[in-house]
Amino acid sequence: MFSQNDKGAETPVQSVRETRGTPRSSGETSVISADLKVIGDLVSGGDIQIKGIVEGNVKSRSVTIGESAQVKGAVSADTVHISGAIKGQVEAPTVTVAKTAKVNGDITHQSLSIEAGARMEGNCRRLEAKKPAETTASIASLKPASSAPSEPSKKAVGSG
Amino acid sequence: MFLNLGTARDDSARQAASGISLAAGEAYTVINGDLTVIGDLTSDGHIAVKGTVKGTINSRSVEIMPTGVVEGAVVAEYAVIRGSVVGPVRANTVTAATTSRIVGSIFHNVLTIEPGASLEGRRPWRPHIDRNLDNE
Numbered sequence: 001m002f003s004q005n006d007k008g009a010e011t012p013v014q015s016v017r018e019t020r021g022t023p024r025s026s027g028e029t030s031v032i033s034a035d036l037k038v039i040g041d042l043v044s045g046g047d048i049q050i051k052g053i054v055e056g057n058v059k060s061r062s063v064t065i066g067e068s069a070q071v072k073g074a075v076s077a078d079t080v081h082i083s084g085a086i087k088g089q090v091e092a093p094t095v096t097v098a099k100t101a102k103v104n105g106d107i108t109h110q111s112l113s114i115e116a117g118a119r120m121e122g123n124c125r126r127l128e129a130k131k132p133a134e135t136t137a138s139i140a141s142l143k144p145a146s147s148a149p150s151e152p153s154k155k156a157v158g159s160g
Numbered sequence: 161m162f163l164n165l166g167t168a169r170d171d172s173a174r175q176a177a178s179g180i181s182l183a184a185g186e187a188y189t190v191i192n193g194d195l196t197v198i199g200d201l202t203s204d205g206h207i208a209v210k211g212t213v214k215g216t217i218n219s220r221s222v223e224i225m226p227t228g229v230v231e232g233a234v235v236a237e238y239a240v241i242r243g244s245v246v247g248p249v250r251a252n253t254v255t256a257a258t259t260s261r262i263v264g265s266i267f268h269n270v271l272t273i274e275p276g277a278s279l280e281g282r283r284p285w286r287p288h289i290d291r292n293l294d295n296e
Contacts (some may be wrong), residue, residue: 030195033187033205040199040215046192056199 034068041073050084063092067100082118093127189219193227200232209243218291222251226259233264235291248281252289 028046032038036052044060051066056073063077069084076091083098088105095109099117106122110129114120187205191197195211203219209228217230221238224230228243239251241260250267258276266283273279 028192028194029190030192030211031188031190033189033203035187035205036189036201036203036207036219038197038199038201040197042195042197044192044195044211046194048195052187052189052203060195 032069034066057088065101091127191228220291224260237289237291250289250291 030042030044030046030048032042032048032050032052032054034051038052038054039056041056042048042054042058042060046060047062047064048058048060049064049066050058050069050071052068053070054073058071058073058075058077060077062079062081063075064081065071065075065084065086067083069086071084071086072088074089074091075086078092079094079096080090080092081096081098082090082101082103084100085102086105089108090103090105091108093110095107095112097103097107097112097114097118097120099115101115102119104121107124108127109124110127112124112126187203189201189203189205189207191201191207191209191211191213193210197211197213198215200215201207201213201217201219205219206221206223207217207219208223208225209217209230210225211227212229212231214231216233216235218235220236221240222234222236223240224234224243224245226242230243230245230247232247234241234245234247234249234251236251238253239249240255240257241249241262242257243259244261246263248264248267249262252269253272254266254268254270255272256262256266256274256277256279258274260274261278263280265281266279267286267289268283269286269289271283271285
């Protein structure tokens with residue numbers, strides 16, 4: 001995977017794995033350090049690690065909000081790790097809230113994990129995966145299955 | 161290199177530090193190639209810009225890398241420009257590297273221009289430049 005120079009070829013699985021500590025070969029992580037204050041929006045196709053203050057919206061593939069970080073604004077990404085303070089909406093398929101986090105705002109997610117000790121104020125809303133064809137198919141397959149079992153089970157009792 | 165980048169885990173951050181000496185444990189910010197910041201950056205540490213910043217950068221030291229693009233003012237004590245800046249540069253020590261392109265005035269106390277640098281604008285000397293004062 002390190003021989004691939006094409007950024008577009010990276011799968012989301014790789015990006016998640018790499019945010020968990022594996023060093024990147026091309027160094028795509030942007031770092032907003034502890035004494036940096038950004039007033040404005042951040043837009044990235046890579047990873048952003050925030051340790052400072054951001055007043056504005058953040059849009060990226062992966063966002064890590066460190067313990068010292070303060071974010072005022074909406075965060076939207078594929079993966080969001082929150083260890084610091086955030087005031088604003090979070091929208092991501094995968095959201096991880098650490099025990100040091102202070103979240104003041106709504107979280108829209110598909111997969112959410114909250115560690116004991118995290119301060120949460122706001123709604124957590126699950127966003128269903130965008131697969132409408134599969135969900136209608138599964139509902140159709142459930143209907144006959146749910147009505148059918150009552151009769152065969154009676155027969156089974158009678159015969160046994 | 162006697163660098164102690166306490167806050168930066170990224171290897172590229174260490175590489176980016178070449179040319180600017182950092183105090184031990186000094187905060188180090190990297191705006192990478194795929195990041196666009198629309199707004200202002202303020203720091204007392206170091207900022208390396210490889211991506212795009214549309215707004216003012218005010219930091220103790222700033223390095224605009226060859227891929228970096230700044231549309232706005234760069235205000236610092238030490239500024240190394242290797243990329244593109246459209247806007248004024250105000251710093252005590254300014255280095256315009258070979259790959260740099262600066263469209264705007266360069267307010268400086270010490271200015272280094274490497275051969276190949278593309279500079280458009282005035283380059284006024286000042287006895288001292290205070291980055292906390294908006295005096296120009």
